[in-house]
């Protein structure tokens with residue numbers, strides 16, 4: 053098969069990112085293999101073309117940051133800020149993701165096979181995040197749009213100060229954040245969950261949509277309220 | 285007179301200093317509403333400032349330049365440390381970050397046009413980059429804020445520099461605020477928020493927490509933009525000496541320090557007046573930090589917060605800033621607090637009734653948060669925003685920038701400098717003990733700097 057591969061142990065990060073910033077030629081293979089990443093930070097950030105990147109090993113902070121269009125699959129764990137501010141495309145990590153995974157993502161799909169750390173989906177702006185394991189505290193903080201689906205549990209203050217993001221939770225949250233509340237699942241919600249799981253692919257296709265609950269904004273912080281007694 | 289007349293009627297009129305009428309008004313307001321005051325602009329109280337410094341000028345020991353003939357360079361380069369394309373400015377006066385949302389699209393465009401005509405930069409704000417501003421502004425600094433509203437890689441690549449905003453002088457430690465009346469459909473769309481909500485931005489960045497994370501974050505932004513663009517770090521003035529050191533450690537090309545006189549479109553009044561330190565003190569601390577690290581000249585320093593005149597600019601440069609940034613002054617140039625606005629026929633229209641509706645008068649207004657700016661500067665209202673057109677606004681802003689530049693060059697020549705960046709601390713004297721201590725400049729007529737031997 054026609055493909056390009058880089059060995060991070062011998063190739064500078066700058067060279068790889070510069071390679072991934074240009075548009076592939078018409079006939080060029082889109083597949084890029086990255087070996088021995090060794091936890092490097094800022095790997096494949098700012099991609100804006102339809103590259104399909106596979107990483108064998110662990111990545112550091114901000115992998116696939118601000119991604120547009122490209123797809124990236126990581127066979128390992130990811131550090132803080134995985135796919136932060138993603139605009140479109142698809143990022144899959146088979147292991148764990150650290151803090152702030154998918155922070156402020158405007159679009160695209162982020163799939164985390166294992167657990168995610170604190171603040172998963174913080175300030176989410178339209179992207180979708182599917183987590184196979186559990187998420188840490190303050191996940192979905194001030195999330196504005198898009199969906200956060202968590203198959204496992206959540207830590208404290210899930211969905212604190214939520215705007216219009218919808219959170220689907222398979223397990224239990226230690227606590228909900230200010231202005232977040234559970235609402236009954238509707239038929240369209242089950243369809244959303246099913247389609248998110250299907251888009252995440254792999255083992256997610258076998259997860260039962262029936263076990264999810266829905267957390268949304270109570271919208272009581274949307275307007276300035278003189279009687280709020282410092283609750284915000 | 286009045287007092288004597290009253291006294292003759294045997295009234296007791298001994299006002300308390302601690303509980304004066306202003307303080308009692310404040311307490312009654314609090315008691316009535318149970319909510320703090322929200323307002324715009326910056327600190328209103330009197331603070332030690334550039335007014336408390338004077339230039340010594342050339343005479344016997346120094347040789348002046350011919351005021352009207354000899355050239356005095358104002359060229360300024362920012363971002364020489366790491367960026368492949370540093371920002372090259374014709375003048376050391378830049379326009380501070382003010383959001384679309386807080387300001388109208390017309391005003392953003394006017395500022396962009398004025399800056400382009402004068403060879404300087406404008407800065408985006410919370411809420412992202414507008415088409416109008418990008419097209420009008422030849423050099424545009426793109427802010428990366430905690431909210432990340434509208435933040436996207438395309439605008440990042442379109443920018444000429446990136447400013448990581450940690451805080452601002454009016455409210456160090458606080459996030460942005462835009463009340464519902466200003467969140468119209470376009471503003472809401474840009475920020476991915478429902479229309480009309482009272483919007484309170486985050487005060488912490490979502491994906492980094494300390495200076496070590498920030499160093500990685502900055503390298504990410506550099507990687508995304510192929511190391512082309514200068515990265516600024518903006519801090520509100522608090523523990524400035526340490527903050528500047530950490531900003532340098534985090535990999536900044538440029539550090540922007542915003543003193544407590546710096547403005548805002550909306551925040552709590554108690555925040556504006558009681559959090560942060562004056563620009564004068566912050567500037568000295570910042571310069572000291574760069575000098576102690578041997579980074580003066582490698583990392584450029586931009587100071588803001590209450591820069592109003594060419595003399596202020598000159599004093600800031602003499603104290604060690606590479607450039608200044610102006611927000612409120614630009615708004616005033618565009619008509620803020622003026623009693624009139626100019627219609628399309630060039631006629632002045634009285635705005636007093638509109639100030640009265642806001643419960644204030646021209647000269648006292650700080651009501652930017654309401655979105656009902658009587659002169660059309662800080663509004664999203666389709667009617668009010670017509671009170672500043674891009675053309676008239678650009679002309680006034682350009683004239684203001686030109687005046688500042690001429691004043692700056694006048695002072696520099698008088699001090700014998702062929703380049704405004706050659707102004708130095710030795711050219712200054714302080715008029716008050718407070719200013720001498722904060723600025724680290726000897727009290728006039730002495731060699732005394734309080735706190736230094």
Ligand code: SF4
Nearest residue numbers: 620621649651652657
């Ligand atoms: S005149 Fe307009 S810009 Fe000036 S303080 Fe009042 S509302 Fe703000």
